Structures are given as C-alpha cells and as structure tokens.
Amino acid sequence: MQPMKVPTALAARFPKLRRGKTDGPVGVTAPVRADRRTKNLTKRLKPGDIAVIDHVDIDRVSAEALVACGVSAVLNVASSISGRYPNLGPQLLVEAGIPLVDDVDPEVFTRVQEGEVLRLENGVLLRGDEVVAKGVEQDAQSIEAAMIEARAGLSVQLEAFAANTMEYLKRERELLIDGVGVPDIATEIEGRHVLIVVRGYHYREDIAALRSYIREYRPVMIGVDGGADALLEAGYRPDIIVGDFDSVSDKALACGAELVVHAYRDGRAPGLKRLSDLGHEAIVFPATGTSEDVAMMLADDAGASLIVAVGTHATLEEFLDKGRAGMASTFLTRLRVGSKLIDAKGVSRLYRSRISPWTLLALVAASLLTIVVAAYSSPVGQVYLTFLAARWENFLYSLTGLFS
Numbered sequence: 001m002q003p004m005k006v007p008t009a010l011a012a013r014f015p016k017l018r019r020g021k022t023d024g025p026v027g028v029t030a031p032v033r034a035d036r037r038t039k040n041l042t043k044r045l046k047p048g049d050i051a052v053i054d055h056v057d058i059d060r061v062s063a064e065a066l067v068a069c070g071v072s073a074v075l076n077v078a079s080s081i082s083g084r085y086p087n088l089g090p091q092l093l094v095e096a097g098i099p100l101v102d103d104v105d106p107e108v109f110t111r112v113q114e115g116e117v118l119r120l121e122n123g124v125l126l127r128g129d130e131v132v133a134k135g136v137e138q139d140a141q142s143i144e145a146a147m148i149e150a151r152a153g154l155s156v157q158l159e160a161f162a163a164n165t166m167e168y169l170k171r172e173r174e175l176l177i178d179g180v181g182v183p184d185i186a187t188e189i190e191g192r193h194v195l196i197v198v199r200g201y202h203y204r205e206d207i208a209a210l211r212s213y214i215r216e217y218r219p220v221m222i223g224v225d226g227g228a229d230a231l232l233e234a235g236y237r238p239d240i241i242v243g244d245f246d247s248v249s250d251k252a253l254a255c256g257a258e259l260v261v262h263a264y265r266d267g268r269a270p271g272l273k274r275l276s277d278l279g280h281e282a283i284v285f286p287a288t289g290t291s292e293d294v295a296m297m298l299a300d301d302a303g304a305s306l307i308v309a310v311g312t313h314a315t316l317e318e319f320l321d322k323g324r325a326g327m328a329s330t331f332l333t334r335l336r337v338g339s340k341l342i343d344a345k346g347v348s349r350l351y352r353s354r355i356s357p358w359t360l361l362a363l364v365a366a367s368l369l370t371i372v373v374a375a376y377s378s379p380v381g382q383v384y385l386t387f388l389a390a391r392w393e394n395f396l397y398s399l400t401g402l403f404s
Contacts, residue, residue, distance in 0.1 A: 027121030028099065030072045032112045038062045039247055045069040050120055052108055057082050058089030061200055066093065073099040073120050075135060077106050081146040090143050100143075104135035182301040183283050187239050187258050189302035193219035196295045197238075199226035199247075200311030206344040207234045207310055219308065222295045227311060228252040242298065243291040245271035253280055260284075260298065262291045293333040300337045307337060310344045 034052035035041035039062070045051055047070030054077040055062060066074060080090040080102050093100050101123045108125065111132050112118065119126045123137035195214065197203060207230065213219075214236070223231050225243030229252050232238070238257045241248060245261065253259070253275070259282035263269035267286055275282045285294050292312050299307050334341060375381030 027119050028072045029117065029119045031115045032118050032125070033114055034109050034112055036077075036109065038065070042066065042069055044114075045071060048072050050075065050118065050125075052077070052104070052112065054078050054106075054109075055080070057084060057087040058093070060088035060092060063089030063092040064201075067096045067098065071098060073101070075101045075104045075108065075120070075125065075133070077104050077108065079103060080138065081143065081150060083146065083150050086147045086150040090138060091140075091147070094138065094140050094143055100138045101135040102138055105133040108133035181286065182297055183260070183285050185240065185258060185260065185283060185298060185302060187220060187302075189220050189299060189304050191303060191305050193217045193306045193308065194222060194299040194304040195219040195308045195310065196222045196224060196292065196299065196312065197227035197230050198224045198292050198309070198311035199230045203227070203230055203311035204234075207231075210308070210310070210344055213308075219306075220299075220304070222299065223248075223252065223257070224291045224295050228255075228257065230311070240295075240298070242285075242295040243271065244269075245274055250278065253278060258283070260294070262287065262294045264288075289333060296333050296337050296341065300340070304340065307341045308344050309341060312343065 028050065030048050030050050031046070032050045032052060033041060033044055033046075035044070036054040038053045038055045038058075041051060041053060042062075042065045045066075049069070049071055050073045051066060051069075051071045052075045056078040058076070058080045074093055080100060081087060090100055099120065101120070104125075112125075116127075118132060124134040125132040195210070197207065220240070221231055221236055221238045222240045222242060223229070223238035225241075225245065226247040228238045228241045229249050232252055232255065237255050238252070240260060241252060241257045242260045243262055245253070245259075259275060259280055261269045261271045261275065261282045261284050263272070263284050263286040265286050265288050267284075269284050269286075272282060272284065285298070287294050287297070292309075296307060296309070375385055
C-alpha cells in the first residue's frame with residue numbers, strides 16, 4: 001500500500017499535515033469533521049480537515065466540493081465506487097492528491113468529536129495509539145480497476161434509466177406536454193433570455209466565460225439551490241431562486257429574489273418551513289423531477305426566448321454519475337424545452353483568449369510610439385507636436401499660478 005500524500009499547498013499552510021517518511025510516521029494529522037450528508041459537511045469543513053462521510057458512489061460535484069474545501073483526506077463509511085455505474089468522484093479526489101479510505105467502520109460517527117485532531121495512517125484513524133476506525137485505502141490503480149468493472153455493468157444501468165424515463169413520462173405527461181401545474185411567477189420573463197445556474201460541473205469557469213453575454217443581454221437569473229450563492233459569488237444577484245432550499249445560504253435568501261419551493265408531488269415541501277421561519281414568502285411548485293427541471297419548466301412556461309444553462313446535467317455520463325432515478329426527468333425536460341435551451345457547459349474550455357492583458361498593453365504602447373515617431377518625422381507632425389507642447393506649457397503655467 002502506498003504512503004498517503006498531502007497536497008503541497010495544504011502541507012505549506014498546515015505544518016501538522018505530515019508527509020512522507022522523513023519527519024515522523026507516514027500519514028496525516030488534522031482535525032476531523034463528520035457528517036453523513038456530504039452536502040452538509042462541506043459547509044463546515046476548513047482547509048486541512050479530515051472529512052468523514054457516508055456517501056455511496058461519490059459523484060463529481062461532491063468530490064469537487066471536497067477538493068474546493070481543501071480537505072487533507074476523506075474517509076467514507078460506504079463504498080466510493082459500488083460498481084453500479086462508473087461515477088467520477090473518487091478519481092477526481094485521488095488525482096487531487098487527497099487520500100481516500102473506503103468502507104470505514106460506521107461507528108466512526110459516534111467515536112469522533114467535531115474538530116478533534118486525529119492521525120490517519122495507512123487507512124487507520126488513530127487517537128494516539130488507540131484505533132478509532134479503519135478502512136481500505138484507495139489509490140489510482142484500485143479506482144481504475146473498480147471503474148473498469150463498473151463500465152462492464154453499464155448496460156444494466158442504461159436499462160434502468162430507460163425504465164425510469166418511461167415511468168416519469170406516465171406520471172408527469174400533463175406537466176411535460178401541456179405545462180399543467182406550473183405556477184405563475186411575478187418576475188417578468190416573456191421574450192427575455194434566462195440564465196439558469198446550478199452549482200454543478202465547471203460552473204465557475206462557465207459563469208466567468210459568460211460575463212460579456214450577461215453584460216449585453218442582461219438575462220433573468222435563476223439560481224437552483226446553491227446556484228444562487230454561485231451567482232452572488234460571481235457578483236450577480238439572482239432574480240429567482242428555485243429548489244428545496246437545503247443548500248442555500250441565508251444571505252442568498254435575503255437578496256430580494258423571488259423564491260420557488262420545489263415540493264414533492266403530494267404537496268410536501270420540506271424547504272417551506274425554513275423559509276417560513278425566516279419570514280420569507282414563497283411559491284410552491286409540486287413536481288417529481290429535479291430542481292433544475294423545475295427551473296427550466298418555469299422559464300419555458302413564462303415565455304423565455306432563450307434559456308442558457310450553467311452547471312446542469314447534459315451528457316449521459318453526467319446523468320449516470322448523479323446516480324439518481326430522478327435524473328430521467330431532466331432528460332425529458334430538455335426534450336420539452338427544445339432548441340431554446342443552450343448549455344453553457346464547456347464554453348470556458350471551448351474558447352479562452354490567447355492574448356494576455358500585458359500583450360495588449362504592449363501593443364497599445366507600441367502603436368502610440370509609432371504614431372509619435374511618424375508625427376515627429378513629418379513637417380505637419382512637427383507643427384502639431386509644437387502646438388501640443390505649447391498647450392502643455394500653458395496648462396503647467398496655469399496650474400502653477402493656482403498655488404503661487
């Protein structure tokens with residue numbers, strides 16, 4: 001088993017994160033924070049922490065959130081790759097240099113205290129010499145082998161995905177075909193562009209790549225759960241926030257956006273209680289699909305001329321990576337919205353300017369120098385330069401007179 005590695009940036013910021021064999025035991029010594037829901041844990045994590053989760057088939061979005069938090073290691077009570085489908089999260093964690101330990105003792109949640117400093121060594125979590133929990137450390141080779149096995153059973157997942165799609169179509173045919181059940185909203189959308197932001201894959205890069213578009217078209221901005229905070233982080237204010245509101249900050253809720261709660265088909269809306277406690281009014285939208293589907297149907301039903309999606313699921317790999325039967329609804333919702341839907345995903349990768357600001361500055365400076373030399377070399381240019389010099393002297397004389 002290979003020794004655990006700590007990302008260089010983390011090792012520099014946190015001396016307690018020991019690395020290699022030269023300065024003590026191989027492993028990582030850091031505060032431990034645990035939560036069965038990865039989404040909730042990422043709100044509390046600090047750079048250098050050891051994260052303890054219970055997450056079967058870690059998806060890419062969750063892995064990216066853990067990497068962004070700067071964790072020094074991840075302990076998973078469940079299997080990071082169960083073999084049901086080739087999920088992308090574990091590979092991302094290992095490529096980021098973050099040790100990943102699977103099938104950890106479930107009792108770890110009761111044995112560790114929030115923020116307690118423990119040592120992780122070769123898949124074993126230690127409090128001094130006491131073993132708190134242990135699991136199986138993953139590396140690039142073991143993850144690749146598990147991914148190959150998962151891809152072999154991909155056909156079973158595709159059949160399940162197709163069955164879920166047909167089941168969703170039967171249940172929500174009126175909503176999908178005729179828009180029955182879509183609530184009215186106060187925000188004016190008719191004939192305007194709509195930008196829907198989900199805190200998904202590459203959302204930061206794509207929002208940055210869309211700055212010129214946003215400045216020119218000023219689209220209606222819809223944040224889906226944490227997508228509202230993503231818009232605020234980028235310097236924009238969402239016009240509408242859609243979701244179950246389990247991952248939206250209080251700051252986003254208080255920004256003045258219209259709130260639409262995604263409820264279950266039977267009318268239950270867990271997110272409504274939080275909004276009521278905070279004194280916010282909201283519209284309830286019962287639907288079987290995901291919150292990003294609700295956002296797209298809202299925009300389409302309100303007459304949006306174009307819908308630009310950031311961070312949403314667009315490919316089969318992404319649908320399966322999420323590992324939810326409900327992703328079938330996203331597939332059908334995209335078919336319903338049709339050609340007015342454009343995915344911003346990949347815009348930042350499709351085009352990045354090869355001209356740096358310093359290159360542009362040097363070009364402007366060279367152009368100005370060329371103009372000055374050309375003017376100085378011609379009789380007419382010399383007359384203009386003499387005139388400008390005289391005007392400059394008059395300006396300096398006037399400026400001196402103000403202080404004399």
